[in-house]
Amino acid sequence: MQPTDIRNPDYFHKVVDCQWACPSHTPVPLYLRLIAAKRFADSYMVNWESNVFPGILGRTCDRPCEPACRRGRVEAEPVAICRLKRVAADYKGDLGTRMPEPPGERNGKRVACVGAGPASLTVARDLALAGYRVVIYDGAARAGGMIRTQIPRFRLPEEVIDEEVGYIERLGVETRYNTWIGSLKELLGEGFDAVFIGSGAPRGRELDVPGRREAAEHIHIGIDWLASVSFGHVKSVGKRVVVLGGGNTAMDCCRTARRLGGEQVYVAVRSGFEQMKASPWEKEDAMGEGIPILDYLVPTEVLHDEGRLTGIVFAKVKAEFDAAGRRSLVPTGATVEIACDEVLVAIGQENAFPWIERDIGLDFDRHGLPALDPLTLQSTLPGVFFGGDAAFGPKNIIWAVAHGHQAAVSIDLYCRGEDAHERPPPMTTLASQKMGIHEWSYDNAVSLDLRYKVPHREQSLALADLGAEVELGYDPVLAYKEAERCLNCDIETVFTPKLCIECDACVDICPVDCITFTDDGEEAELRTRLSAPTHNPEQALYIGKGLKTGRIMAKDEDVCLHCGMCAERCPTGAWDMQQFLLKMTHAAPAAVASGAQR
Amino acid sequence: MTYLAKPTLHHPDLPTNTLGYTRRDYEGAVSTLCAGCGHDSISAAIVRACFELDLPPHRIAKLSGIGCSSKTPTYFLGNSHGFNSVHGRMPSVLTGANLANRDLIYLGVSGDGDSASIGIGQFAHAMRRGVNMVYIVENNGVYGLTKGQFSATADRGAKSKRGVVNIDSPIDMVGMALELGATFVARSFSGDKAQLVPLIKAALTHKGAAFIDCISPCVSFNNHLGSTKSFDYVREHNAAVNKLDYVAGQKEITVDYAPGKVELVTQHDGSVLRLRKLAGEYDVTDRIAAMEYLAGHYAKGEVVTGLLYVSLDSPDLHDYLNTVEKPLNTLDDSELCPGAAALQRINAALR
Ligand SMILES: Cc1cc2nc3c(=O)[nH]c(=O)nc-3n(C[C@H](O)[C@H](O)[C@H](O)COP(=O)(O)OP(=O)(O)OC[C@H]3O[C@@H](n4cnc5c(N)ncnc54)[C@H](O)[C@@H]3O)c2cc1C
Ligand SMILES: Cc1ncc(C[n+]2csc(CCOP(=O)(O)OP(=O)(O)O)c2C)c(N)n1
Ligand code: SF4
Ligand code: SF4
Ligand code: SF4
Ligand SMILES: [Mg+2]
Numbered sequence: 043m044q045p046t047d048i049r050n051p052d053y054f055h056k057v058v059d060c061q062w063a064c065p066s067h068t069p070v071p072l073y074l075r076l077i078a079a080k081r082f083a084d085s086y087m088v089n090w091e092s093n094v095f096p097g098i099l100g101r102t103c104d105r106p107c108e109p110a111c112r113r114g115r116v117e118a119e120p121v122a123i124c125r126l127k128r129v130a131a132d133y134k135g136d137l138g139t140r141m142p143e144p145p146g147e148r149n150g151k152r153v154a155c156v157g158a159g160p161a162s163l164t165v166a167r168d169l170a171l172a173g174y175r176v177v178i179y180d181g182a183a184r185a186g187g188m189i190r191t192q193i194p195r196f197r198l199p200e201e202v203i204d205e206e207v208g209y210i211e212r213l214g215v216e217t218r219y220n221t222w223i224g225s226l227k228e229l230l231g232e233g234f235d236a237v238f239i240g241s242g243a244p245r246g247r248e249l250d251v252p253g254r255r256e257a258a259e260h261i262h263i264g265i266d267w268l269a270s271v272s273f274g275h276v277k278s279v280g281k282r283v284v285v286l287g288g289g290n291t292a293m294d295c296c297r298t299a300r301r302l303g304g305e306q307v308y309v310a311v312r313s314g315f316e317q318m319k320a321s322p323w324e325k326e327d328a329m330g331e332g333i334p335i336l337d338y339l340v341p342t343e344v345l346h347d348e349g350r351l352t353g354i355v356f357a358k359v360k361a362e363f364d365a366a367g368r369r370s371l372v373p374t375g376a377t378v379e380i381a382c383d384e385v386l387v388a389i390g391q392e393n394a395f396p397w398i399e400r401d402i403g404l405d406f407d408r409h410g411l412p413a414l415d416p417l418t419l420q421s422t423l424p425g426v427f428f429g430g431d432a433a434f435g436p437k438n439i440i441w442a443v444a445h446g447h448q449a450a451v452s453i454d455l456y457c458r459g460e461d462a463h464e465r466p467p468p469m470t471t472l473a474s475q476k477m478g479i480h481e482w483s484y485d486n487a488v489s490l491d492l493r494y495k496v497p498h499r500e501q502s503l504a505l506a507d508l509g510a511e512v513e514l515g516y517d518p519v520l521a522y523k524e525a526e527r528c529l530n531c532d533i534e535t536v537f538t539p540k541l542c543i544e545c546d547a548c549v550d551i552c553p554v555d556c557i558t559f560t561d562d563g564e565e566a567e568l569r570t571r572l573s574a575p576t577h578n579p580e581q582a583l584y585i586g587k588g589l590k591t592g593r594i595m596a597k598d599e600d601v602c603l604h605c606g607m608c609a610e611r612c613p614t615g616a617w618d619m620q621q622f623l624l625k626m627t628h629a630a631p632a633a634v635a636s637g638a639q640r
Numbered sequence: 641m642t643y644l645a646k647p648t649l650h651h652p653d654l655p656t657n658t659l660g661y662t663r664r665d666y667e668g669a670v671s672t673l674c675a676g677c678g679h680d681s682i683s684a685a686i687v688r689a690c691f692e693l694d695l696p697p698h699r700i701a702k703l704s705g706i707g708c709s710s711k712t713p714t715y716f717l718g719n720s721h722g723f724n725s726v727h728g729r730m731p732s733v734l735t736g737a738n739l740a741n742r743d744l745i746y747l748g749v750s751g752d753g754d755s756a757s758i759g760i761g762q763f764a765h766a767m768r769r770g771v772n773m774v775y776i777v778e779n780n781g782v783y784g785l786t787k788g789q790f791s792a793t794a795d796r797g798a799k800s801k802r803g804v805v806n807i808d809s810p811i812d813m814v815g816m817a818l819e820l821g822a823t824f825v826a827r828s829f830s831g832d833k834a835q836l837v838p839l840i841k842a843a844l845t846h847k848g849a850a851f852i853d854c855i856s857p858c859v860s861f862n863n864h865l866g867s868t869k870s871f872d873y874v875r876e877h878n879a880a881v882n883k884l885d886y887v888a889g890q891k892e893i894t895v896d897y898a899p900g901k902v903e904l905v906t907q908h909d910g911s912v913l914r915l916r917k918l919a920g921e922y923d924v925t926d927r928i929a930a931m932e933y934l935a936g937h938y939a940k941g942e943v944v945t946g947l948l949y950v951s952l953d954s955p956d957l958h959d960y961l962n963t964v965e966k967p968l969n970t971l972d973d974s975e976l977c978p979g980a981a982a983l984q985r986i987n988a989a990l991r
Contacts (some may be wrong), residue, residue, distance in 0.1 A: 044796060111760045115652060116649045116650075116651075116652065117649060212843075247790055309841035360962050365704060430711060480643060480644075486644070487644050488647035489648060490647065490648065490649070543676070543859075543863070543871050543872075544679075544871065545676040545678070545681065545857070545859065545871060546684070546830075546831060546833065547675055547676045547677070547680060547681070548682045549680055549684075550683075551646065551680075552681055553646050553648075553649060553650060553664075554648045554649065554650060554651045555650075555651045555654070574651040574653060574654065575653060578650070589873070590872070595842065601651055602650065603649060605644075605647060606644065607644070610644075610675065611676070611680075612675060612676065613674065613675045613676025613859045614676070
């Protein structure tokens with residue numbers, strides 16, 4: 043095999059599993075260590091720089107980092123990366139002068155953002171700091187998009203949204219709320235240098251079964267109903283409620299219904315329980331509030347009596363798989379009837395762009411989504427860019443943020459007349475953490491603690507108050523213990539072959555059998571000869587060459603604990619533990635970076 | 641050394657043996673020896689061998705003398721019996737333990753100082769009596785623990801770290817073991833676990849006195865240019881006579897080997913030593929030829945390694961003494977004391 047080129051920024055980035063999996067590539071282990079060190083404000087700034095909404099995401103993120111977390115491969119559960127982010131936000135105190143300011147002199151370019159959801163707000167932040175004049179339009183009275191209008195307050199308090207939206211609004215961004223954009227053509231006529239469209243996926247999918255129209259008064263589209271609850275238009279719900287669907291929205295609908303007077307609330311989902319779109323913790327929280335989730339139920343008819351909803355009928359289905367492994371739901375013949383007073387339909391969200399004219403050169407695909415360059419997020423109309431749910435259909439907040447960064451970089455390059463495909467490389471550093479013979483600047487002892495639960499408000503109190511946040515968050519003591527579970531995957535094992543005397547000390551000490559000295563070979567074959575057979579071929583082998591015996595050093599990065607034992611045991615310093623820091627380059631690198639510390 | 645205990649987290653696919661233990665269950669406390677010490681590699685090889693042999697840890701007794709090498713039993717087999725004896729006295733303490741309880745598996749760990757200087761008499765007698773044990777000398781050519789003086793196994797002409805040349809003739813412990821009647825004799829190198837682990841497995845299952853001289857570089861005092869016990873020197877001068885695969889008794893040997901290339905030696909417990917010959921017609925069962933071969937190659941500056949001699953069906957100390965099958969420490973008063981009548985009979989016979 044070829045010796046590993048550790049100068050390639052992707053190599054060690056991939057080893058930091060959480061950062062690699064995070065759409066905006068937040069330097070997770072760095073911010074977790076800052077929390078453990080009680081440097082909450084520093085930790086907040088590291089987050090703010092890369093994901094813009096630490097307080098919001100620390101409560102709501104879909105957390106793709108956690109399934110990727112290395113800890114989950116050597117122990118039962120990953121580090122509570124998401125809820126620790128909230129700790130940074132909760133305990134940061136006064137940020138003082140850390141928030142960066144836009145440059146005194148603007149660059150003379152104007153950019154419009156349609157929608158004030160997380161995607162647009164991210165674009166606005168990055169471009170404002172780079173000297174652009176940004177104008178944000180939203181039909182709603184306040185910014186936040188679905189974060190404000192759909193996500194219920196018992197998961198995300200309004201103050202947190204106000205605070206984090208405020209940091210962006212204060213960067214000299216011009217906000218035009220209560221302003222619905224009715225025509226893109228018109229907006230383009232206003233002479234902006236570029237337009238970003240972050241208008242979301244605002245339409246809830248309809249339920250199309252007999253009886254739907256007759257009982258319409260008691261059947262609601264989930265996302266619209268949640269917005270009505272949020273605005274205070276809806277204050278109560280029937281005693282018996284059925285929620286259709288198995289995603290985010292269904293979970294928020296059923297839990298909201300429990301708080302508005304729903305006594306018997308059921309969730310009915312077409313798929314199996316395991317295949318539901320909602321995250322495991324969302325399902326757990328719903329079931330914990332006394333809401334049964336009934337799976338393999340396809341609604342077939344709404345029952346009604348003189349315009350009053352009385353119940354809903356389902357066909358019980360089962361999953362069958364064809365030769366290609368494709369699933370189909372086939373009827374079992376059984377039917378199930380659930381009596382209820384109200385039905386909430388949360389069976390999916392769709393994009394809708396009624397305000398974008400189809401004759402202006404902006405192409406849409408068969409699914410009604412804009413045709414985009416996946417790298418630059420540029421549409422077929424050169425100055426128009428998309429991001430968030432509007433780009434590729436409904437996703438989540440962290441993807442909206444990642445798109446926002448990506449689009450801001452594209453817009454900046456576009457406005458400067460450069461090729462938007464020439465992306466700026468990330469900033470990386472690699473620095474030894476050695477402080478003494480067996481002393482490191484990070485805590486290399488591996489904690490054996492199991493994941494700590496986030497304390498919850500007592501359930502009777504939580505259910506009695508729609509606005510009462512259910513999760514209370516870790517306190518600093520719990521946060522310290524949880525943060526210590528992190529394996530510091532950014533502290534990399536760096537190997538210098540010419541120093542190695544092949545004494546085997548590192549091989550013998552490694553608790554997880556990462557290291558092998560063996561003859562060279564093709565990767566697939568070599569992987570069968572490692573100290574521990576490959577568990578996870580997605581993870582790289584670190585190859586070192588130039589040893590005296592002609593053998594190679596092969597380290598399987600898969601389950602390395604970053605404990606530094608190999609480096610402590612090495613008599614010659616051939617192993618060293620070095621911190622790898624990668625920061626994505628945003629449209630405003632220098633200005634933003636000033637606020638955050640290592 | 642490191643101050644931290646090795647975390648108990650392990651590889652998700654770490655295999656278990658027939659007893660349900662993982663290799664990690666055979667480890668001991670974290671080593672306090674110098675980073676890179678050859679002795680630590682030997683500890684790791686012992687751990688691996690015991691794991692692979694499915695040995696119940698509580699049936700093993702590890703005994704040692706004094707020295708860095710003799711400290712190592714703390715660093716492996718944390719759930720076995722242990723006795724850290726006096727300098728050079730491991731063989732007699734082990735002999736006593738073995739006489740008292742023949743059912744345990746005895747592993748004696750010693751150093752070249754511990755065995756070739758102060759303990760040389762004890763070493764000699766354990767070998768000639770055929771104590772059923774594995775005797776490993778972790779041979780670094782120096783007194784590591786007392787900061788690197790030449791030991792009796794240092795070669796004449798070898799240079800110390802500070803430039804002093806050794807003028808005394810070396811003691812070759814392998815030669816002595818052969819001479820004194822050890823029934824399993826091998827030499828290996830801490831830096832070659834592929835060779836060492838099967839040798840330890842074979843020695844642990846051998847009945848009688850099994851001796852392994854394991855060259856084990858001392859990274860702090862004897863791993864420099866001019867040393868004959870350094871990683872580089874041993875790697876350059878290593879002349880292995882054979883390559884051993886240990887095959888547990890129940891496993892069938894299915895592969896055919898070209899005649900003359902492989903020798904199969906079946907031990908008394910049914911396990912098979914599969915020897916791939918590397919040095920022409922070296923015969924592991926011929927003691928005299930082995931001694932000659934070793935002397936000849938030593939003169940050429942080679943370090944001969946591998947399984948050098950094995951004798952099957954050899955009696956051990958208990959056979960010689962004709963002791964009962966049952967361990968002596970389990971015999972109760974009625975078995976040990978024949979009673980007054982028997983005593984009278986014996987006395988009468990002597991009158
Ligand atoms: C019930 C529910 C719960 C959710 N829970 C989570 C969660 O826990 N975690 C998570 O990560 N994600 C969650 N999501 C998804 C998340 O809210 C969205 O993915 C995210 O908000 C998308 O951001 P965005 O910036 O693309 O658009 P949006 O947040 O949808 O914002 C779009 C904004 O554009 C405005 N707008 C649209 N068209 C126009 C126009 N023509 N003129 C002016 N303004 C316009 C809208 O008023 C809106 O404010 C949830 C979604 C729902 C529905
Ligand atoms: C009776 C007695 N004499 C001398 C010593 C000092 N001493 C301690 S260890 C040692 C030599 C150990 O050498 P070796 O057995 O080769 O072990 P190594 O440290 O090299 O592994 C000596 C002489 C002692 N502890 N006890
Ligand atoms: S252990 Fe820490 S650094 Fe490693 S993936 Fe998990 S959170 Fe990230
Ligand atoms: S840091 Fe070194 S010793 Fe620790 S798990 Fe990784 S490779 Fe093994
Ligand atoms: S401990 Fe150091 S010198 Fe020894 S084999 Fe490992 S890298 Fe090489
Ligand atoms: Mg010694």
